[in-house]
Amino acid sequence: MPKIVITGGAGFIGSHIAYHVRNQFPAHQLVIFDKMTYAADVRNIQDLTAAGDAELVIGDVCDFDLACNVVAGADYVVHAAAESHVDNSFGNSLLFTRTNVYGTHTILEACRRMGVKRIVHVSTDEVYGEVRTGAADETTFLNPTNPYSASKAGAEMVISGYLHSYRMPIVTARGNNIYGIRQYPEKIIPRFAMLLDCGKKLTVYGSGKNRRHYLAAEDFAAAIVLLMRRGEIGGIYNIGSEDEFENIEIAGMIADIFGHALEDVIDFVPDRPFNDWRYAIDSSRIRALGWAPQHRLVDDLAGVVQWYRDNRARFQRLVCDIAGQATDIGTGLQTGTQTP
CATH class of the missing domain: 3.40.50.720 (NAD(P)-binding Rossmann-like Domain)
Known part of the structure; x- marks a missing residue:
């Protein structure tokens, strides 16, 4: 075989x-x-x-x-x-x-x-x-x-x-x-979804103006x-895709899904040692083979956030039971294997 x-x-x-x-x-x-x-x-x-x-x-x-x-x-x-x-x-x-x-x-x-x-x-x-x-x-x-x-x-x-x-x-x-379901909540979308679901504020590095494609x-x-x-x-x-957003925009979109005004649920924290301002790639080579994105973040985000809300128990110890600062998730949870 x-x-x-x-x-x-x-x-x-x-x-x-x-x-x-x-x-x-x-x-x-x-x-x-x-x-x-x-x-x-x-x-x-x-x-x-x-x-x-x-x-x-x-x-x-x-x-x-x-x-x-x-x-x-x-x-x-x-x-x-x-x-x-x-x-x-x-x-x-x-x-x-x-x-x-x-x-x-x-x-x-x-x-x-x-x-x-x-x-x-x-x-x-x-x-x-x-x-x-x-x-x-x-x-x-x-x-x-x-x-x-x-x-x-x-x-x-x-x-x-x-x-x-x-x-x-x-x-x-x-x-x-x-982005998508099953992502460990150290990356921006699952982390923000879990923080809000736990009643905590969103910790955003620097000005929140750094840009990423999703x-x-x-x-x-x-x-x-x-x-x-x-x-x-x-x-x-x-x-790559054309879906480009500032970190602060991602925070705002997730806050909106939860029915919050962004200014009520955001905390700006000191930036990491170096944080690239923007990444962007030309994906025309693979598109020439017939590939193209079939999804858009604005269409998928609510469903992804809901998956984290539905699976809160999986990540509750990691997010809900700690202070919720960016560094807690970024560097303090590196050990241990997740099993049922």
């Missing part, structure tokens, strides 16, 4: 990829390889595992022998495992280098040894650094500005070495900010599957 491995598949983005892959490749064996750190949750994939549609292998992508065993016989490996929260990277940067650079190197070498036919690497638009005007295309010089984006850029340098030295069948995806997890997962099938070997693809 043909086989697909998704690293980090029990996390937010990885679980959305897993469900989409299961739907698009019903005849393939699906293996989810995840360390089950704080941002992973078995409930994210329980419909797959309970039905026997996926196997969960718990382990570290930095474990070479285990990685070789997991990817052996795989036709595809989607490498989505990563430490991804920028705030955490300021306080624990070595972990980011270990997981995102060494972990990627380990997976690539395991795939090389085991003869994997195609690897899709999940990167980020943050490797470009600030894009004050216009949009970065895939040829734009990498200019990471924080330990997280630096580690993701480092992973891409390892990929470049494997492409040139071994002609490895690797495709890289650089995506916008991803892409639905379902649209990102569809792009990954397209790259599995049709991405050019060695190719890099930006995956």
Whole structure:
């Protein structure tokens, strides 16, 4: 039976990829390889595992022998495992280098040894650094500005070495900010939804004027599957939307869903050590393959917020029982595995 491995598949983005892959490749064996750190949750994939549609292998992508065993016989490996929260990277940067650079190197070498036919690497638009005007295309010089984006850029340098030295069948995806259900409440949308649901105020960095583009997890997962099938070997693809908002606008939209005036529920807090003003990418290359976003944040946001309200018990200890400051969620909740 043909086989697909998704690293980090029990996390937010990885679980959305897993469900989409299961739907698009019903005849393939699906293996989810995840360390089950704080941002992973078995409930994210329980419909797959309970039905026997996926196997969960718990382990570290930095474990070479285990990685070789997991990817052996795989036709595809989607490498989505990563430490991804920028705030955490300021306080624990070595972990980011270990997981995102060494972990990627380990997976690539395991795939090389085991003869994997195609690897899709999940990167980020943050490797470009600030894009004050216009949009970065895939040829734009990498200019990471924080330990997280630096580690993701480092992973891409390892990929470049494997492409040139071994002609490895690797495709890289650089995506916008991803939103959707099941996201750990350290990122802006789930954090704000949970804070208001717990009766706390929204903690906004600096002036709140930093800008981000937002892409639905379902649209990102569809792009990954397209790259599995049709991405050019060695190719890099930006995956982005036109949905661009200031952080303060996101706060206002969520406050409105709860029926609050923004000025009544907002607290401005000191900015993090460095906070890119804006990210923006040109995704015309993948659009030429036929992909385009099917979702818009303004249409989806109320439903996403409602999911967090309906699943408050899952995250209550993380948000409702603490002071609710941005740093509490950003750096104080890095340990422990979420399980039912």
